[in-house]
Amino acid sequence: MSLTPYRRRPTRVVQVGDLGVGGANPIRVQSMTTPATTDVKATVDQIVRLVAAGCEIVRVTVPSKADAEALPEIRRELKRRALRVPLVADIHFTPAAAMLAVEHVDKVRINPGNFADKKKFAQREYTDAEYEGEIERIAEKFTPLVLRAKELGVALRIGTNHGSLSDRIMNRYGDSALGMVESALEFVRIAEAHGHRGLIISMKSSNPLVCIEAYRLLARRMAEEGMDYPFHLGVTEAGDGEDGRVKSAVGMGALLEEGIGDTVRVSLTEDPVAEVPVAFALAKPYNDRLSRSPVGVWEPSPMRGGYARRWTQVVEVGPLKYGGANPPVVELGLAVAGRSGEALAESLVPLLRREGAPELVELGVDALAEAEAVVALRRLLDRGSLATPLAVRLAPALVGDDAIVAQLAGSAQRIAGLPPALLGENAWRTALGRLLDQVRGAGAVYLASAGSDDVSAFTGGPAAAVLAALDEAQARGVEVLCGLEALGREEATAEARDLVAAVDARGLKLPVVLAADACLLGGDAVVDPAVVLGTVLADGTGDALRVSGSASAESDLSLAWAILQATRLRISRAEFISCPSCGRTLFDLETTTQRIKSRTGHLKGVKIAIMGCIVNGPGEMADADFGYVGWGPGKINLYVGRECVVRDVPEAEADLRLVDLIKSHGRWVEPPPA
Numbered sequence: 280m281s282l283t284p285y286r287r288r289p290t291r292v293v294q295v296g297d298l299g300v301g302g303a304n305p306i307r308v309q310s311m312t313t314p315a316t317t318d319v320k321a322t323v324d325q326i327v328r329l330v331a332a333g334c335e336i337v338r339v340t341v342p343s344k345a346d347a348e349a350l351p352e353i354r355r356e357l358k359r360r361a362l363r364v365p366l367v368a369d370i371h372f373t374p375a376a377a378m379l380a381v382e383h384v385d386k387v388r389i390n391p392g393n394f395a396d397k398k399k400f401a402q403r404e405y406t407d408a409e410y411e412g413e414i415e416r417i418a419e420k421f422t423p424l425v426l427r428a429k430e431l432g433v434a435l436r437i438g439t440n441h442g443s444l445s446d447r448i449m450n451r452y453g454d455s456a457l458g459m460v461e462s463a464l465e466f467v468r469i470a471e472a473h474g475h476r477g478l479i480i481s482m483k484s485s486n487p488l489v490c491i492e493a494y495r496l497l498a499r500r501m502a503e504e505g506m507d508y509p510f511h512l513g514v515t516e517a518g519d520g521e522d523g524r525v526k527s528a529v530g531m532g533a534l535l536e537e538g539i540g541d542t543v544r545v546s547l548t549e550d551p552v553a554e555v556p557v558a559f560a561l562a563k564p565y566n567d568r569l570s571r572s573p574v575g576v577w578e579p580s581p582m583r584g585g586y587a588r589r590w591t592q593v594v595e596v597g598p599l600k601y602g603g604a605n606p607p608v609v610e611l612g613l614a615v616a617g618r619s620g621e622a623l624a625e626s627l628v629p630l631l632r633r634e635g636a637p638e639l640v641e642l643g644v645d646a647l648a649e650a651e652a653v654v655a656l657r658r659l660l661d662r663g664s665l666a667t668p669l670a671v672r673l674a675p676a677l678v679g680d681d682a683i684v685a686q687l688a689g690s691a692q693r694i695a696g697l698p699p700a701l702l703g704e705n706a707w708r709t710a711l712g713r714l715l716d717q718v719r720g721a722g723a724v725y726l727a728s729a730g731s732d733d734v735s736a737f738t739g740g741p742a743a744a745v746l747a748a749l750d751e752a753q754a755r756g757v758e759v760l761c762g763l764e765a766l767g768r769e770e771a772t773a774e775a776r777d778l779v780a781a782v783d784a785r786g787l788k789l790p791v792v793l794a795a796d797a798c799l800l801g802g803d804a805v806v807d808p809a810v811v812l813g814t815v816l817a818d819g820t821g822d823a824l825r826v827s828g829s830a831s832a833e834s835d836l837s838l839a840w841a842i843l844q845a846t847r848l849r850i851s852r853a854e855f856i857s858c859p860s861c862g863r864t865l866f867d868l869e870t871t872t873q874r875i876k877s878r879t880g881h882l883k884g885v886k887i888a889i890m891g892c893i894v895n896g897p898g899e900m901a902d903a904d905f906g907y908v909g910w911g912p913g914k915i916n917l918y919v920g921r922e923c924v925v926r927d928v929p930e931a932e933a934d935l936r937l938v939d940l941i942k943s944h945g946r947w948v949e950p951p952p953a
Contacts, residue, residue: 480511
């Protein structure tokens with residue numbers, strides 16, 4: 280039995296039109312339209328495409344009264360097309376637009392940072408009396424919307440964005456998850472004071488770790504205060520492509536694993552229809568568990584607030600250092616699969632010489648001839664001055680085969696393998712002991728790692744199998760790492776947490792190798808590994824990462840590096856914080872983002888924000904080195920951090936001006952030759 284079984288956070292059901300959110304309802308999938316809401320035909324056409332893709336709730340932006348006045352026509356056109364879908368009005372800055380929109384939608388989203396507050400990065404101290412006075416002023420502006428929404432049965436989403444915390448909140452709570460939570464709770468209490476409890480709450484940030492911390496803290500605070508509102512999950516400004524999907528999967532997956540989250544939106548800088556299958560890939564495993572979740576009381580996560588890495592001793596594998604303060608190692612797993620050393624070298628050498636290369640290669644060995652191929656590969660790599668360490672994973676039937684390990688001595692600097700699962704306990708330990716004696720004799724490191732298919736009847740689970748192997752290794756003085764092979768998404772996170780808890784309980788501060796086989800996890804080859812591995816990394820656990828089984832070795836490596844980047848553990852490429860398009864956007868976000876990425880994507884470690892408008896732009900600049908923000912039709916403002924340094928740049932000149940700005944701050948390097 281897992282020490283960390285899945286349980287869903289209990290919430291009230293909030294109706295959004297005909298759809299229930301929270302309670303025992305499935306996790307709902309939603310997205311947002313990108314045309315100007317005043318363009319009724321374009322907006323309705325996109326809603327039709329979103330619903331056809333499975334989207335259950337659609338949000339439209341309402342930046343002005345004119346947009347609000349377009350909502351009745353959108354409703355009529357949807358009815359004419361026999362399309363029934365809950366509509367949400369997204370409000371920033373304009374309470375008057377909210378009062379018009381509430382008459383024609385099923386939910387109104389307001390942002391506490393700008394609905395009745397302001398953000399000018401002003402510094403001031405508030406006395407308690409002044410602060411309460413500000414709350415009263417906010418209540419005066421918010422109350423009319425609360426009362427009308429309650430009267431009409433319209434839900435409210437109180438959606439805090441990390442990038443748009445008001446000056447008042449920032450001055451009292453800082454730029455923090457606590458500030459995000461307090462900002463939302465102020466508005467929740469105003470709604471409750473007027474008896475409106477049809478509320479859904481969100482805490483969004485472009486940093487997945489901030490998202491995780493904020494939602495966990497909100498869940499804890501609400502449990503303490505007897506609140507049970509559903510949560511809308513999202514990582515805002517996630518970007519596009521693999522990076523956008525990985526950031527979303529890490530930030531939301533870690534929360535869904537803990538039973539937190541009732542509706543999700545994946546924010547990609549792409550056609551919003553592309554968001555829908557990613558959101559379903561995230562939600563489906565948890566929706567599948569709803570009918571069989573363990574009976575028990577959900578409790579807020581015991582994890583501490585904020586990220587803190589698990590401390591371990593340092594284990595050396597050749598030139599690599601695992602654990603301690605060293606960054607997680609990126610590994611590549613390959614099956615030898617009958618190939619010769621020459622064939623292995625032919626496929627591996629280009630990978631080892633590319634940007635984003637593996638730092639260790641683990642080879643699956645199923646026969647003596649394959650062990651000989653590993654030895655030959657080592658010689659060929661040495662000849663080519665490629666010092667990348669090699670590791671082997673022995674097939675269970677080969678564990679205890681002295682000839683195999685003897686053949687590998689001096690070539691493999693790490694050896695992994697557990698005996699066949701069907702052996703009795705004594706025979707299992709004997710076979711493992713023979714392997715460990717050979718590992719010690721070869722001066723190699725043993726990786727005690729197990730997946731669900733390695734578990735024998737006597738062990739009771741992968742974590743127990745690893746612990747038994749660790750006991751044998753330590754008794755023989757063999758240097759060890761521990762790990763877990765994620766072979767199924769549903770149990771992977773719980774098994775990893777169980778393993779770490781059990782290892783730590785024994786006082787074994789060993790580095791942990793995290794591995795996932797994308798093709799065996801059961802779903803999306805990008806989303807599933809990012810959820811499984813990202814969740815454990817966000818816990819602070821993980822000293823090496825290996826992804827296998829996706830489309831190619833190149834994609835395995837790219838995904839591993841992307842997961843580490845999303846968790847901010849290793850920055851291996853430029854980081855782009857780019858928002859999804861919406862009706863507020865002042866330029867074509869998709870093409871602009873691709874254009875800027877093509878010019879600056881080689882700038883390793885440089886964070887660039889590409890923001891369509893001012894709603895979150897200035898705030899999200901705080902998490903970026905440079906910013907490109909739409910400020911008016913055809914006009915761009917450029918930022919360094921949160922400071923606007925160049926104003927009103929014509930859009931046609933803005934890309935080159937951004938490059939010049941990066942150069943002037945000493946962050947530019949020339950791109951490598953094509």
